[in-house]
Amino acid sequence: MAEPVIRVVGLGKSYATAAGLFPALKGVDLEVRPGEYIAIMGPSGSGKSTFMNLLGCLDTPSIGDYYLAGENVAHMAKDALAILRNRTLGFVFQGFNLLPRMSLQDNVALPLVYAGADKESRRAAARELLDKVGLGKYAESLPNRISGGQQQRVAIARALVNKPRLILADEPTGNLDSHTSEEIMRLFGELNAEGITIVLVTHEPDIAAHAKRQVKFLDGQIVSDHLTGQAA
Amino acid sequence: MLKAMLSEAWLAMGANRLRTALTMLGMVIGVGAVVIMMAIGQGAQYAVQQTISTMGSNLFIVLSGSFTTAGVRSGSAGAPTLNVADGAAIAELDGVSNVAPTHQGTRQLVYGSQNWSSQVIGTTPEYLDARAWNIVNGAGFGDSDVRSATRVALIGKTVAQNLFGDDDPVGKTMRIQQNPFMVIGVLGSKGQNLDGRDQDDTVIIPLSTAQRKVFGTPFLGSVRMIMVQADSAENMPRVMDSVTSLLRQRHRLREGMPDDFFMRNLSAAAESEAETTRTMSILLGAIASISLLVGGIGIMNIMLVSVTERTREIGIRMAIGARQKDILTQFLLEAVMISFAGCLLGLLLGLAIALGINAFTGMVVVISGSAALVAFAVAATVGIFFGWYPARKAAQLDPIEALRYQ
Numbered sequence: 357m358a359e360p361v362i363r364v365v366g367l368g369k370s371y372a373t374a375a376g377l378f379p380a381l382k383g384v385d386l387e388v389r390p391g392e393y394i395a396i397m398g399p400s401g402s403g404k405s406t407f408m409n410l411l412g413c414l415d416t417p418s419i420g421d422y423y424l425a426g427e428n429v430a431h432m433a434k435d436a437l438a439i440l441r442n443r444t445l446g447f448v449f450q451g452f453n454l455l456p457r458m459s460l461q462d463n464v465a466l467p468l469v470y471a472g473a474d475k476e477s478r479r480a481a482a483r484e485l486l487d488k489v490g491l492g493k494y495a496e497s498l499p500n501r502i503s504g505g506q507q508q509r510v511a512i513a514r515a516l517v518n519k520p521r522l523i524l525a526d527e528p529t530g531n532l533d534s535h536t537s538e539e540i541m542r543l544f545g546e547l548n549a550e551g552i553t554i555v556l557v558t559h560e561p562d563i564a565a566h567a568k569r570q571v572k573f574l575d576g577q578i579v580s581d582h583l584t585g586q587a588a
Numbered sequence: 589m590l591k592a593m594l595s596e597a598w599l600a601m602g603a604n605r606l607r608t609a610l611t612m613l614g615m616v617i618g619v620g621a622v623v624i625m626m627a628i629g630q631g632a633q634y635a636v637q638q639t640i641s642t643m644g645s646n647l648f649i650v651l652s653g654s655f656t657t658a659g660v661r662s663g664s665a666g667a668p669t670l671n672v673a674d675g676a677a678i679a680e681l682d683g684v685s686n687v688a689p690t691h692q693g694t695r696q697l698v699y700g701s702q703n704w705s706s707q708v709i710g711t712t713p714e715y716l717d718a719r720a721w722n723i724v725n726g727a728g729f730g731d732s733d734v735r736s737a738t739r740v741a742l743i744g745k746t747v748a749q750n751l752f753g754d755d756d757p758v759g760k761t762m763r764i765q766q767n768p769f770m771v772i773g774v775l776g777s778k779g780q781n782l783d784g785r786d787q788d789d790t791v792i793i794p795l796s797t798a799q800r801k802v803f804g805t806p807f808l809g810s811v812r813m814i815m816v817q818a819d820s821a822e823n824m825p826r827v828m829d830s831v832t833s834l835l836r837q838r839h840r841l842r843e844g845m846p847d848d849f850f851m852r853n854l855s856a857a858a859e860s861e862a863e864t865t866r867t868m869s870i871l872l873g874a875i876a877s878i879s880l881l882v883g884g885i886g887i888m889n890i891m892l893v894s895v896t897e898r899t900r901e902i903g904i905r906m907a908i909g910a911r912q913k914d915i916l917t918q919f920l921l922e923a924v925m926i927s928f929a930g931c932l933l934g935l936l937l938g939l940a941i942a943l944g945i946n947a948f949t950g951m952v953v954v955i956s957g958s959a960a961l962v963a964f965a966v967a968a969t970v971g972i973f974f975g976w977y978p979a980r981k982a983a984q985l986d987p988i989e990a991l992r993y994q
Contacts, residue, residue, distance in 0.1 A: 414907065414987045435911045442909020453904045457599055469592045470909040514908065
């Protein structure tokens, strides 16, 4: 079997609160192999957001180890984590999070700026991905000129621009109507079919149903982990 | 990457134009004041140097004073207390490069049908050396002319124009007090002195001739004024002291008796003129530093607001791979760019005002590249200094918190 993209061993995270140390995540083990499409589910406060922040290298764990593409990143310095986020991960957020003053093309190309790519290759890569998500003709527009669904497509293009090993999507359809949600999920399905590994956080069962594997969180622990009908 | 960041900083500046412009205002005023200060300060320095160079450097004059005989003080109108021999003795002192006893007054000059009233200076050839005065046409007189009291004259440009018009004055004979004088040379132009008097409206003749033929003094060999030039500015005080003790000794003044002469340092007069202007430029300097400080704080304030407003943007940038130093650079660059833009406008404003001052008051202003250099150095320093804290604050934001910020 191929080396896992993600291997999490005994991962835990506690936060200091007024009432003392609050364990948001209590020793979680998980493996994600290349090409998988996982939905992480659970009610709010179940620890799934904390888990996502750790997977996304936005936060560091209190205990445990996190191997991302074979490398233990649990105790890396902030700048090293920033480079990992830039090269290895792609983020898709609930609120799209495009920069409002930049054209769609510049938004998509922004990760490449931090990767140090030259202007011409940035432009070419951004164009290619905007075409891929069907928005090439809006390349020079500002984000507020297009709809929410379209903005999320641009955000997906941005997540893909550095050819990441893994896409992390945090409630990507949370701000969209059901029809547009279906379109976005179809896009994720297509990307997964091309071999891209996807980890998706959602609390909606019909969205989670698009994934091939569902992992449920409750009280900071994984309570179920099973394949769905999509896996076949 | 830097290019991309520069264009982003430019975009951010353009996103809120009025705010950016107001933020710059402090810098504009500050840098403008720096430029004006330097233009006026350097102008004053230049004007003093000009004055000193036309007057001659390291000069002082010894003037005949009052003497007291049996309790009766003569005042300065009495018989002169200085004489040519005093001058010769001063010339022997260390550190003295030129000594010129002079006797001067105003006399009517006549040439053909023209006449002109002018200052006539009777002196020795050293006078021209002391004042660094050259002869543009003809030649000067020598010590032999002084000894034999020949009737030769050097004339200034103004005299030449008024008396001789377009004619070449050299070799012509004019009259001073009915006495014929042959013009042997025309002096180079010196322009106005510190008091605004036209220095070219002058006739210079041998001292002996002046005393015998022109001024008809009853005190032959006595003079009211001796001009002394020291060999360097540092030696001036020492030379003035030794002249004092020499003259007291020669005039047999006992301990406790007042000097029967007094001295004036001409270079110091020019310096004091400059002092006024310098005070003004120091005042401007104070205004400049205060407004640069206020301008800098304004930049810091706006950058802090901007960091707060753009917290979410910072979070997004961090999520997609911006390192702390990338965020730091971005905000620092923005602060420096605002600072530089303010500096550029301030430079233009300062230049315009400096030129305006020159045009309306006639005050000498010197506009130099160093002023621009200083202004830009100041702008960069202010931008980095006051932009550092907000940029650091931005760079140290927690990405999760920043992403959650509404």
